[in-house]
Amino acid sequence: MSVLVFIETFNGQPVMTSWEALGAGKMVADALGTSVSAFVFGENASAIAKQAAEFGASKVFVCDDATLNDFRLEPYAALLTSLVKEHTPKVVLAVGTNRGRELLSASAADTDSGMITEAIELAVEGNTVKVTRPVYAGKLLSHAQNVGDGTLFLTIRGRAFKPNAQNAGASAEVVTVSPVLDESAIVTKVQSFEAEVGTVNLTDAAIIVSGGRGVANNPKEAPAGVSDPTVWKAQDAFENVIKPLADVLGGAVGASRAAVDAGYISYAHQVGQTGKVVAPDLYIACAISGAIQHQAGMRNSKVIVAINKDAEAPIFKMARFGLVGDIFQIIPALTAEFKKRLGK
Amino acid sequence: MHVVTFTRSTPDTAAKVEVGKDGAVGWGDAATVVNPWDEYSLEETILQAENASGKSTVIAIGGEMHNDALKHSLAMGIENAIRIDDPNLDSTDSLAYATAAAGAIKKLGDVDLVIFGKESVDVGTDQHAYMTARKLGWTMLSYVSKIVAIDYANKTITVEKMYEQGKQTVTSQLPAVITVMKGINEPRYPSFIGIRKASKATIPVWSLGDLGISAPAKKAETVAFMNLPTKEVQVEMITGTPEEQAAQLVEKLLEAKVL
Ligand SMILES: Cc1cc2nc3c(=O)[nH]c(=O)nc-3n(C[C@H](O)[C@H](O)[C@H](O)COP(=O)(O)OP(=O)(O)OC[C@H]3O[C@@H](n4cnc5c(N)ncnc54)[C@H](O)[C@@H]3O)c2cc1C
Ligand SMILES: Nc1ncnc2c1ncn2[C@@H]1O[C@H](COP(=O)(O)O)[C@@H](O)[C@H]1O
Numbered sequence: 001m002s003v004l005v006f007i008e009t010f011n012g013q014p015v016m017t018s019w020e021a022l023g024a025g026k027m028v029a030d031a032l033g034t035s036v037s038a039f040v041f042g043e044n045a046s047a048i049a050k051q052a053a054e055f056g057a058s059k060v061f062v063c064d065d066a067t068l069n070d071f072r073l074e075p076y077a078a079l080l081t082s083l084v085k086e087h088t089p090k091v092v093l094a095v096g097t098n099r100g101r102e103l104l105s106a107s108a109a110d111t112d113s114g115m116i117t118e119a120i121e122l123a124v125e126g127n128t129v130k131v132t133r134p135v136y137a138g139k140l141l142s143h144a145q146n147v148g149d150g151t152l153f154l155t156i157r158g159r160a161f162k163p164n165a166q167n168a169g170a171s172a173e174v175v176t177v178s179p180v181l182d183e184s185a186i187v188t189k190v191q192s193f194e195a196e197v198g199t200v201n202l203t204d205a206a207i208i209v210s211g212g213r214g215v216a217n218n219p220k221e222a223p224a225g226v227s228d229p230t231v232w233k234a235q236d237a238f239e240n241v242i243k244p245l246a247d248v249l250g251g252a253v254g255a256s257r258a259a260v261d262a263g264y265i266s267y268a269h270q271v272g273q274t275g276k277v278v279a280p281d282l283y284i285a286c287a288i289s290g291a292i293q294h295q296a297g298m299r300n301s302k303v304i305v306a307i308n309k310d311a312e313a314p315i316f317k318m319a320r321f322g323l324v325g326d327i328f329q330i331i332p333a334l335t336a337e338f339k340k341r342l343g344k
Numbered sequence: 345m346h347v348v349t350f351t352r353s354t355p356d357t358a359a360k361v362e363v364g365k366d367g368a369v370g371w372g373d374a375a376t377v378v379n380p381w382d383e384y385s386l387e388e389t390i391l392q393a394e395n396a397s398g399k400s401t402v403i404a405i406g407g408e409m410h411n412d413a414l415k416h417s418l419a420m421g422i423e424n425a426i427r428i429d430d431p432n433l434d435s436t437d438s439l440a441y442a443t444a445a446a447g448a449i450k451k452l453g454d455v456d457l458v459i460f461g462k463e464s465v466d467v468g469t470d471q472h473a474y475m476t477a478r479k480l481g482w483t484m485l486s487y488v489s490k491i492v493a494i495d496y497a498n499k500t501i502t503v504e505k506m507y508e509q510g511k512q513t514v515t516s517q518l519p520a521v522i523t524v525m526k527g528i529n530e531p532r533y534p535s536f537i538g539i540r541k542a543s544k545a546t547i548p549v550w551s552l553g554d555l556g557i558s559a560p561a562k563k564a565e566t567v568a569f570m571n572l573p574t575k576e577v578q579v580e581m582i583t584g585t586p587e588e589q590a591a592q593l594v595e596k597l598l599e600a601k602v603l
Contacts, residue, residue, distance in 0.1 A: 010509050070512070073474075073484050096470070098507050102486050105474035108439070114564030115438055115471050135467050135569065136361040140369065142467075143568045144436075150563055187483060188516040191502070195510040203508070207603075249603070267527045268506075273357055273465060274380055274526055282602050293357050303602045304577075305593065321596060322581045323589045333590035341594050342603070 002034030004083070006094035006103065007052050007060075012044035012069075017095040017204055019055045019163035024122060024156050025093045026056045026164055031124035032090055037061065038172075039083060041076060042068035046174070053172035056164035060172050065179045070190045071099050077106040078180040084111050089151055091129060096155035097203075108153040115153040116144045120160040129154070137273045137296030158203040159279050196268060207251030207282045210271055210298070211242040211327075213258035214287025214309070219328055234264035241328065242286060245335045248344055254278065254298075256288045272297035286327045290315025307331065345398030345496050348449060349389040349422070349459045350476075351382040352404050353413040354466040361466075363569045378413040381461035383531035384524050388491070389459050390421045391529060396496055399423055401452065405433070405444055411547055418542035419534030425545065430552040432559040436467075436566040440559050442475030447555035449480055456496060458521040462487070467566075477521035485514065485522045494518070 005025040008015040022038060029036040038057035040048045042064065049060040061083060067075045076099075084092060084107060092107065094100035096118055108115035121132035129152050131144045146152035202208065215237035222229035222236075238253065246253045254276075255269040271278055273296040283301035288294060290306070290313055298304070299318060306319035307327050316322040323330055338344070355361060359374030378386070386402065393400035401424040402417040404410035414425040428444050449455050458480075460473035477484035485503050489511065492502040499518040504511050506525060534542070552558055582592045597603055 010507075015508075071507070072514070073486075077478070098487050101470050102474050102484070105438075105471035106478045106484065108471070109442055109475035109478035112439060112560060112563070114562075115475070116564055117470050118468060133468075136355070136369070137357065137465065137468075139361045139572070140363060141570045141572060142566050143570070144564060144566045147437075147562045147565055152564065188485070188514050191513040191515060193510060193512050201508065267525075270526075282597070291358075296357075303597070303600065305597075306579075316579050316581075318577060319579045320577055321593055322579045323593060324581065324583070325586060325589065329586040330589055333586040334593065337587075337590040337594045341598065 002032055002090045003029040003036045004087070004089040004092045005036060005038045005057065006092070006100055007038050007040040007048060008095065008097060008099055009040065009042055009044070009048060012042070014048045014051060015097065017097070017158045020158065020161045021093050021095045021156060022052065022055045022057060023163040024161035025091070027161070028091055028093070028122055028124060028129065034090070035059070037089070039080070041065075041079065049172065049174050054166045054168055054170050056167075057172050059175060061175050061177050063177045063179055067179050067181065067183050067186060070193070072186060072188050072190065073102055073106055074186050074188055075179060075181045076103050077110065079177065080107045081110040082180050083177065084151055092151060092153045094155050095158050097158070100155050104153040104155055111151060113151045113153055114146045117155045119154055119156045122156075137293070138277070138299055139296070157277070157279070202252050202254060202269070202271065202276045202278050205252035205278070205280050207246070207249045208254045208271070208278055208280045208298075208301075209242055209246040209249070209251055209284045209286065210254030210256065210288060211238055211259055211265070211286050212256040212288030213262065214327065215242065215259060215264060216262070217287070217328070231263050234259065234262065237328070238265050241331050245284070245331050245338070248335055248338045248342065249282070251280070251282070256294050285315050285319070286331060288315055289313045290318065345393070345396040346401065346452065346455045347389045347393045347398060347457045347459060348401045348403065348452065348455050349382070349385050349417070350403050350405070350445060350472070351386060351413045351417055351461065352379055352406060352464065353377065353410045354379045354464060357465060363571050367568060369569050376409060376412050378416040379461055380465050381463055381526070382413070384526055384528050385459045385461040386417050386420050386422060387529045387531040388524050392457060392459070392491065392494065393423075396494070401426065403428065403445070403448055405429075405441055414547055415542040415545065416534060418545055419538035420532060421538060425547045427547050427549045428551075428555070429549050430559070432552060434559070434562055434565065437562045437564055438469055438471045438475055439563050441472050442479045443557060443560050444552065444555065445472065445476040446479035447552070447557040448550065449476070451550075451555050456519050457494070457501070458519075460521065460523045462523055462525055473521055473523045480519070480521065483516045483518070483520040485516060485520055488522045488524045489528055491528075
């Protein structure tokens, strides 16, 4: 076995970007002249293993045990580490989600292996895996690689690699493995889980519409008695101006740090150096000036549209299309036009 | 009760960073700042140490450039600072880093809680905290958005931690390593007195020998940095009334098959 891929799950469902990891894993395995295996832990693992086969895994390690239903590092890392020790894969690969980074780093430390995060390109030369990754908030690229013959743990950036085409009916060898830790040996206990309302899957989104500080210039009157009329106006603008545009495009809502820090929208929406790094097909920046720290989070978007009333705003320097004007006039017109043209 | 945090200096986020002809990364005469994610971990370290009437220590691993971050930490109110520097330590290999970090925690001996920032804003490795926890054999709780409770007597910790799909509340055991997110607190600014005190502090430097460890064999390395390929985007300005702008933009996006 040579390349081992983490199929991340949540509530018994696969996290879709895992198929990107399998796509990248297959590419690396092909280049190394071997095959790609996957591992799925927790509720519904066997059913998810079938999907992993359809997305290119030739072997899937499955452990459908209650201790692995909620992600907890201890039982997950113990089991991954035992798989790695037994099978000594050349590469262990996952998407760099919170779970993916934590799990792979832990197992890399357990097995004294190398670890490289946030790959956007991968190449193989002999026994060396050459990784291209962005650094300095995307201002530079770096090349990193494994040293020696051990296992390399690798996380990839979401949307940087393509999944394999799904081959319905493809099957894989399924290997059932036992958990390493039983419940009494796990010190971390889950008390509760609170789903994020209106999930903000920014890193997976193909289209993002982001709002900046300028959303507070909403011409709507705040109702009498609200404690902070500016915050009310800004929140209203996110809800009733920015979000409808995102909705008609099937996209997600992003924000600048200025908007987040002012309490206009939650931190989960922040794009930039100290927020999320995104690379959608389309990024629409609304009333965002385009500070370098914001650019750091969105400069790899395929097409950037900037809407700003200030023709000198730096965001226009990096945009493909620029619209000078008031977002409160342009965005509703844009939403209406998209509705018409997309037949919604 | 002893809370330890790790930090380092990073170039100012507004700096123009470039790879020079010699292949080295430079940022002109721009200043370095404390890694921005660490403002939250430093603040949380101070708060947690105060809450428990305990001690606080900050550690940087690497060269003298990191003294700036350590002095900033002292100026904010962390009590002790240590720098770990050793010619045998390749700081681009996380395994080496984690070995050194865990070695320092063991040398301190009485540590209950280690708090890291989310990641290094410059190299974005995002693995040092987890690796350090595993090298210590301690509980690891990442992406913590709130410390709900810590009971030092019974050695338990309850936190809220973030995943892409929402917030998980867990209870676990001390000693623990945690990483904290933006929003967990409002980082304080260093006070004037704090800055004066910090500027006079001498920061002890520990070698790997002082920690009683040697560097592990290198398993991963960064071999080169590159400037971005210049991508000339020519912005196309779309003018007219808002309705005309909207119609043109939609037309162009459909034409370019962006949608
Ligand atoms: C360490 C550090 C980390 C940071 N990390 C991030 C980060 O992760 N993400 C981030 O975004 N920023 C980050 N920043 C902050 C960054 O420097 C900027 O302050 C921030 O991005 C500005 O947000 P903005 O563009 O919304 O606000 P502003 O710069 O105030 O711009 C508002 C824009 O809205 C326009 N406008 C106003 N009203 C309207 C209207 N009605 N119609 C059209 N246009 C209008 C204005 O012309 C202006 O250009 C960071 C800063 C530091 C120091
Ligand atoms: N050389 C270092 N010395 C001290 N702290 C560090 C060092 N490198 C990373 N850290 C801290 O480790 C945390 C995670 O960073 P990273 O894993 O590098 O993305 C951040 O709080 C960093 O400040």
